[in-house]
Amino acid sequence: MTEVDFPRSPIPAANVASVPQRSPLRYPGGKTWLVPHIRAWLDSLEPKPELLIEPFGGGAIVSLTAVMEGLVERCLLAELDPDVAAFWKAALRHGPELCERVLGFEPTRDAVEALARTQPDEPLERGFRALVLNRTRRGGILAPGASLSRAGESGKGLASRWYPETIVSRLESISAHADRIDFRETDGMRVLEEFAGTPGSVVFADPPYTAGGKRAGRRLYTHFEVDHPRLFQMLADAAPEFMLTYDHAPEIADLVRRHGFHAVQVTMKNTHHDLVGELVITRGPTRHSERT
Numbered sequence: 617m618t619e620v621d622f623p624r625s626p627i628p629a630a631n632v633a634s635v636p637q638r639s640p641l642r643y644p645g646g647k648t649w650l651v652p653h654i655r656a657w658l659d660s661l662e663p664k665p666e667l668l669i670e671p672f673g674g675g676a677i678v679s680l681t682a683v684m685e686g687l688v689e690r691c692l693l694a695e696l697d698p699d700v701a702a703f704w705k706a707a708l709r710h711g712p713e714l715c716e717r718v719l720g721f722e723p724t725r726d727a728v729e730a731l732a733r734t735q736p737d738e739p740l741e742r743g744f745r746a747l748v749l750n751r752t753r754r755g756g757i758l759a760p761g762a763s764l765s766r767a768g769e770s771g772k773g774l775a776s777r778w779y780p781e782t783i784v785s786r787l788e789s790i791s792a793h794a795d796r797i798d799f800r801e802t803d804g805m806r807v808l809e810e811f812a813g814t815p816g817s818v819v820f821a822d823p824p825y826t827a828g829g830k831r832a833g834r835r836l837y838t839h840f841e842v843d844h845p846r847l848f849q850m851l852a853d854a855a856p857e858f859m860l861t862y863d864h865a866p867e868i869a870d871l872v873r874r875h876g877f878h879a880v881q882v883t884m885k886n887t888h889h890d891l892v893g894e895l896v897i898t899r900g901p902t903r904h905s906e907r908t
């Protein structure tokens with residue numbers, strides 16, 4: 617394995633307050649900070665891509681940004697976690713009912729704990745439950761064992777992350793674009809197998825970070841097993857243009873080098889305010905990365 621140092625990206629990580637927050641989910645590992653890179657990358661492609669494939673959806677900030685800002689015509693979003701998937705089905709197919717549920721909910725500890733004990737099957741109820749738990753559990757973590765936010769912001773307790781009007785306005789924007797967002801509850805690797813390489817498509821992949829024995833992906837998500845070498849191989853074989861994000865692990869640097877891909881480093885603050893290095897990987901240099 618080789619230690620490779622990659623150039624620093626000319627685009628800094630965005631301060632999350634400076635870009636529109638379009639996802640109703642608070643997502644561990646969310647990519648709001650990457651939005652300026654996504655804009656520059658998609659803008660630099662000729663011809664303009666029609667379809668963005670996002671195989672590891674989560675809070676889907678990249679797909680939402682790309683569709684809502686007209687950077688692509690459509691997106692195809694996959695997610696394997698059944699709670700997160702139920703949320704996307706509810707948001708895309710039952711938007712007005714989901715908004716009603718949000719506006720009618722009082723996030724007391726009792727109400728949240730009672731909702732957590734339910735096990736609804738049907739997408740609207742399951743999706744609403746996932747949204748409430750995502751916004752009231754510490755760090756937005758839905759994986760088993762996640763705890764409820766205790767004091768919350770300014771001692772407001774569980775309600776500190778429950779902003780019904782803001783959530784509803786994001787849900788309304790999603791409903792308004794729902795005919796351009798194709799959601800599948802499935803394995804993102806299968807979606808790549810089937811659709812990467814579709815003419816006019818590009819791929820944005822943000823897999824759980826588990827390469828090199830890293831623990832974060834395991835702690836944060838119910839589904840975290842990804843065959844990283846296979847993902848790199850599939851992108852190399854099938855996707856003409858892609859963007860891939862990873863933490864800066866030696867195994868990943870090695871895969872980048874082996875495939876002759878291009879990577880830049882972005883330094884950002886994680887939720888604990890530590891400085892961490894992330895890699896933004898593309899097939900070759902993009903117009904914005906060449907400015908270094």
Ligand SMILES: C[S@@+](CC[C@H](N)C(=O)[O-])C[C@H]1O[C@@H](n2cnc3c(N)ncnc32)[C@H](O)[C@@H]1O
Nearest residue numbers: 643645646647672674675676696803804822839
């Ligand atoms: C790093 S997060 C994505 C965060 C997202 N980019 C955002 O901005 O919110 C990875 C997501 O992939 C999901 N996931 C894990 N394995 C998957 C698989 N094989 N297929 C589809 N989704 C998967 C996890 O449940 C998690 O939601």
